Amino acid sequence: MITMTNEHPQLGLFRSMLRIRMIEEAIADRYAEQEMRCPVHLSIGQEAAVVGACSALRKTDKVVTTHRCHGHYLAKGGDLRRMMAEIYGRDAGCCGGRGGSMHLFDDDAGVVVSQPIVGSSIPVGVGIALAFQQAQKDDVAMICLGDAATEEGVFHESLNFAALKKLPALFFVENNYFSVYTHLSNRQPVRPISNMALGHGMASAQVDGNDVLAVQEAVAAAVTRARAGEGPSLIVADTYRFREHCGPLFDDDLGYRSPEEVDHWKLREPLERFRQDLQSRNIIDAALEAKLKATIQGEIQDAFDFAINAPAPSPASLGEYVYAQNA
Amino acid sequence: MPKTRKLQAAQALREAFEQAMAADPRVFMVGLGASDPKGIFGTTSGLQEKFGAARVIDPPCSESALTGIAIGAALMGQRPILSHQRVEFSLLALEQIIDNAAKMHYVSRGQHRVPVVIRMIIGRGWGQGAQHAQSLEVLYSHIPGLKVVMPVTPADHKGMMLAAIADDSPVIFLEHRWCHYTEGEVPVDPVPASLDGPEKLADGEDITVVATSFMVLEAMQAVSAAAKYGVKADFFDLRVLRPLNLAAILASVKRTGRLLFIDTGWTTYGIGAEVVAQATEQAFDSLRAAPRRLGLPEMPVPASPVLAKSYYVTAADIVDTMLQMANPTADRQTARAELEAIRDRLPFDVPHPAFKGPF
Numbered sequence: 001m002i003t004m005t006n007e008h009p010q011l012g013l014f015r016s017m018l019r020i021r022m023i024e025e026a027i028a029d030r031y032a033e034q035e036m037r038c039p040v041h042l043s044i045g046q047e048a049a050v051v052g053a054c055s056a057l058r059k060t061d062k063v064v065t066t067h068r069c070h071g072h073y074l075a076k077g078g079d080l081r082r083m084m085a086e087i088y089g090r091d092a093g094c095c096g097g098r099g100g101s102m103h104l105f106d107d108d109a110g111v112v113v114s115q116p117i118v119g120s121s122i123p124v125g126v127g128i129a130l131a132f133q134q135a136q137k138d139d140v141a142m143i144c145l146g147d148a149a150t151e152e153g154v155f156h157e158s159l160n161f162a163a164l165k166k167l168p169a170l171f172f173v174e175n176n177y178f179s180v181y182t183h184l185s186n187r188q189p190v191r192p193i194s195n196m197a198l199g200h201g202m203a204s205a206q207v208d209g210n211d212v213l214a215v216q217e218a219v220a221a222a223v224t225r226a227r228a229g230e231g232p233s234l235i236v237a238d239t240y241r242f243r244e245h246c247g248p249l250f251d252d253d254l255g256y257r258s259p260e261e262v263d264h265w266k267l268r269e270p271l272e273r274f275r276q277d278l279q280s281r282n283i284i285d286a287a288l289e290a291k292l293k294a295t296i297q298g299e300i301q302d303a304f305d306f307a308i309n310a311p312a313p314s315p316a317s318l319g320e321y322v323y324a325q326n327a
Numbered sequence: 328m329p330k331t332r333k334l335q336a337a338q339a340l341r342e343a344f345e346q347a348m349a350a351d352p353r354v355f356m357v358g359l360g361a362s363d364p365k366g367i368f369g370t371t372s373g374l375q376e377k378f379g380a381a382r383v384i385d386p387p388c389s390e391s392a393l394t395g396i397a398i399g400a401a402l403m404g405q406r407p408i409l410s411h412q413r414v415e416f417s418l419l420a421l422e423q424i425i426d427n428a429a430k431m432h433y434v435s436r437g438q439h440r441v442p443v444v445i446r447m448i449i450g451r452g453w454g455q456g457a458q459h460a461q462s463l464e465v466l467y468s469h470i471p472g473l474k475v476v477m478p479v480t481p482a483d484h485k486g487m488m489l490a491a492i493a494d495d496s497p498v499i500f501l502e503h504r505w506c507h508y509t510e511g512e513v514p515v516d517p518v519p520a521s522l523d524g525p526e527k528l529a530d531g532e533d534i535t536v537v538a539t540s541f542m543v544l545e546a547m548q549a550v551s552a553a554a555k556y557g558v559k560a561d562f563f564d565l566r567v568l569r570p571l572n573l574a575a576i577l578a579s580v581k582r583t584g585r586l587l588f589i590d591t592g593w594t595t596y597g598i599g600a601e602v603v604a605q606a607t608e609q610a611f612d613s614l615r616a617a618p619r620r621l622g623l624p625e626m627p628v629p630a631s632p633v634l635a636k637s638y639y640v641t642a643a644d645i646v647d648t649m650l651q652m653a654n655p656t657a658d659r660q661t662a663r664a665e666l667e668a669i670r671d672r673l674p675f676d677v678p679h680p681a682f683k684g685p686f
Binding site: 064095096098099103105107112113115117120121122123124125126127128129130131132134135141153154157158160161164320321322323324325326327 | 401
């Protein structure tokens with residue numbers, strides 16, 4: 001997360017949320033140009049959960065994430081130019097154009113992997129936590145997943161092992177209620193998702209995922225426990241994605257979710273909600289927000305210019321790095 | 328010459344683990360049964376006592392998560408060894424192996440490394456049947472990014488394991504349960520073996536014979552027997568299935584003009600199918616006979632010993648095929664009968680005369 005000196009720390013949270021929103025809206029706006037030739041899974045609507053969770057971590061903590069990874073990558077401090085270059089399939093991308101939007105990582109920022117197969121990155125994060133424990137470090141591995149991943153067997157295997165070994169892991173579930181088009185109520189019985197932690201003897205909490213401060217508080221408490229060697233936690237943040245599962249558009253015309261449900265969540269839209277909160281406490285006003293937006297807009301323009309003008313990877317490099325050269 | 332002494336392959340593996348763990352604190356082991364009284368067929372016995380439960384983890388029954396956990400730890404610089412007492416348990420972890428282990432180095436353009444070793448033990452005999460006696464090397468050999476090896480000799484079990492642990496790519500280490508009982512000279516020191524290419528076991532000019540894993544031991548008998556009938560084989564243990572380095576084998580085929588491949592798994596779509604295809608593509612003009620393959624028939628293995636006896640390819644089948652290809656007028660019936668007589672001195676469904684079950 002980017003914070004400026006001498007400013008209210010909550011303004012930093014707002015900036016991070018606003019920045020993710022503006023970057024993803026810029027991706028959505030330009031997607032029809034068909035130059036970003038990879039799937040994009042936007043987190044618009046989920047920024048409070050993303051930023052609240054990542055803001056509770058420090059740089060040396062690690063994050064693994066999913067196909068919906070732009071927000072985690074940015075909130076943890078991933079390089080924007082390299083992200084855009086990756087989405088544009090350029091050599092300067094964080095994976096040299098080999099990953100696309102679903103495989104963002106930035107070692108310096110502690111974003112280790114993002115993997116699109118549901119549940120796939122969960123045990124990888126647990127393995128990072130195991131390595132921390134083996135090296136006797138007090139860093140924490142945060143495993144970002146969606147509600148559908150809690151239906152995978154590997155999720156339960158991972159919770160069991162993390163709890164058994166008291167690993168410094170944090171399972172952070174963004175429950176946006178949908179697995180593509182399939183609602184949570186068609187996939188899980190009625191009970192809090194966080195209750196699954198009870199079966200694994202693990203601490204848990206379920207929070208309003210559109211309240212950035214509530215998320216930050218819950219995650220910070222779990223991180224403190226993990227650093228102290230008290231074991232892993234499961235935090236479930238209830239939230240909502242406003243756009244289609246994959247792609248730049250709104251898809252409410254397809255009828256898979258009711259207008260009433262969408263309206264319910266629009267009233268809880270996280271950025272506007274936090275803006276009003278900060279305004280009421282005189283932490284932000286229109287002039288300051290305009291200044292923030294102008295700065296972010298400049299950064300976005302720079303990142304798109306960088307990505308669009310960056311060279312493509314060489315076709316001759318196609319066969320490189322199938323196997324590691326042994327050190 | 329390095330100092331050696333006789334060991335069984337299972338003991339050679341155990342020694343590789345002990346030496347690698349003593350030399351490098353990043354090496355750790357995760358395996359169901361690693362600390363139990365049987366110690367994964369003796370390959371891990373005593374290691375937990377020596378290195379502690381944090382480095383020899385006897386884990387919950389969670390193959391998929393444990394594979395991902397090994398991958399995550401490897402990304403942080405650790406060097407995990409994961410063991411499956413039967414290949415079939417690895418099927419629960421296919422997504423982790425194929426999507427994560429095999430691809431992270433490539434997709435990150437070399438920035439991530441996944442130095443994991445995944446041991447998978449191939450069962451056979453004692454009525455283990457359809458889900459405890461499969462040879463699934465083809466599944467893994469299909470995937471770029473994985474290294475896939477099948478050691479045969481005790482020296483290779485130790486040397487290839489040391490090389491696999493030291494390798495920065497993920498290595499699928501396929502052990503045949505019956506090869507655990509092979510006995511041979513093994514270097515005392517930790518000397519890694521090459522993970523590049525086959526080993527030539529015999530020189531000959533009439534036919535090129537290539538086999539994998541336990542079938543190398545069957546083929547070895549056949550190669551000796553065929554010599555008595557005037558057929559001298561250039562004989563290879565393939566050892567490394569991926570990356571597949573066929574240079575020496577193709578050079579041999581160009582000289583002999585004949586190729587027989589013996590798979591430990593199923594013939595159709597097997598490793599032999601690939602080797603024969605490449606030989607046909609690259610040595611077509613040298614071929615004097617159609618290449619042949621032997622391997623498992625088109626069905627699962629049943630448990631009943633009566634049925635299972637008809638299932639497996641033996642040295643007798645191999646010598647018969649070699650003679651058909653390279654000396655069709657030879658007395659194949661006698662050649663078969665001689666090898667069958669040797670075979671019939673032992674029970675056919677156990678790996679070693681000392682074996683008393685249950686595995």
